[in-house]
Amino acid sequence: MESEHILSPAAVEEYLRSLPRGIRWRRWASGRRYRVTLFSDRPGPLIVIAHSFRDAAMAQQLAHAVEQDWAAAPERCREAYHEILWKAPGLIVVQLRRRNVCGCLGHRHMLVKETPFAEPHDAFGGARVGEMDIAYKRVETWQALPLSDTALDAKFREGSRLEEFHARQFRLRMLSVLLHETNHLVFPGEEESLVRQRSLGFYHDALASYVENAMATLSLTIDRSFSRLG
Numbered sequence: 001m002e003s004e005h006i007l008s009p010a011a012v013e014e015y016l017r018s019l020p021r022g023i024r025w026r027r028w029a030s031g032r033r034y035r036v037t038l039f040s041d042r043p044g045p046l047i048v049i050a051h052s053f054r055d056a057a058m059a060q061q062l063a064h065a066v067e068q069d070w071a072a073a074p075e076r077c078r079e080a081y082h083e084i085l086w087k088a089p090g091l092i093v094v095q096l097r098r099r100n101v102c103g104c105l106g107h108r109h110m111l112v113k114e115t116p117f118a119e120p121h122d123a124f125g126g127a128r129v130g131e132m133d134i135a136y137k138r139v140e141t142w143q144a145l146p147l148s149d150t151a152l153d154a155k156f157r158e159g160s161r162l163e164e165f166h167a168r169q170f171r172l173r174m175l176s177v178l179l180h181e182t183n184h185l186v187f188p189g190e191e192e193s194l195v196r197q198r199s200l201g202f203y204h205d206a207l208a209s210y211v212e213n214a215m216a217t218l219s220l221t222i223d224r225s226f227s228r229l230g
């Protein structure tokens with residue numbers, strides 16, 4: 001099997017900088033920005049987060065999920081996506097939006113619409129390009145797994161740990177939508193129920209493992225402060 005060409009973030013950033021000045025200026029003035037990122041333990045696919053300058057902080061959250069929360073998820077969670085990520089297009093454009101008219105969390109796109117990536121280019125080194133969208137406002141209010149989410153939520157009372165938990169939970173939801181749509185891009189014929197089971201399984205297991213680790217460090221801190229008293 002021929003593997004995808006490996007693309008570096010620097011090559012894509014260089015390509016974006018090398019676009020004709022008029023095109024670059026129009027896109028910049030329209031508020032379009034790009035954040036290029038990679039799963040930290042894999043050579044590909046390269047993820048290009050296309051977003052409005054107003055959503056730069058949100059694009060940063062998604063990049064954090066791809067770069068760090070992915071790597072922090074247990075090996076067995078990541079294993080479920082091994083083949084999918086291996087067979088994925090070398091470059092995936094994620095159009096990060098606030099909402100979708102249809103109310104969906106995200107979709108895969110049949111055609112690449114993001115202008116700088118819509119036509120093949122030498123800079124992509126022959127890598128295929130895929131595209132999807134993610135509606136982050138919808139992801140924020142999404143009840144992914146209401147029962148287990150509530151059970152995990154109850155483990156943190158309030159304050160900074162609860163905030164940290166909610167931030168991680170949100171990023172893992174975005175990551176699971178990204179993985180879900182990548183699954184659709186790679187295996188368009190796979191049944192929705194299976195694709196969904198895989199992405200919710202990833203979300204659930206990654207979040208549960210985060211909570212387990214957080215609880216372990218919490219009880220360790222409590223133990224230490226007790227032993228100091230004794």
Ligand SMILES: [Zn+2]
Pocket residue numbers: 180184192195196
């Ligand atoms: Zn789906």
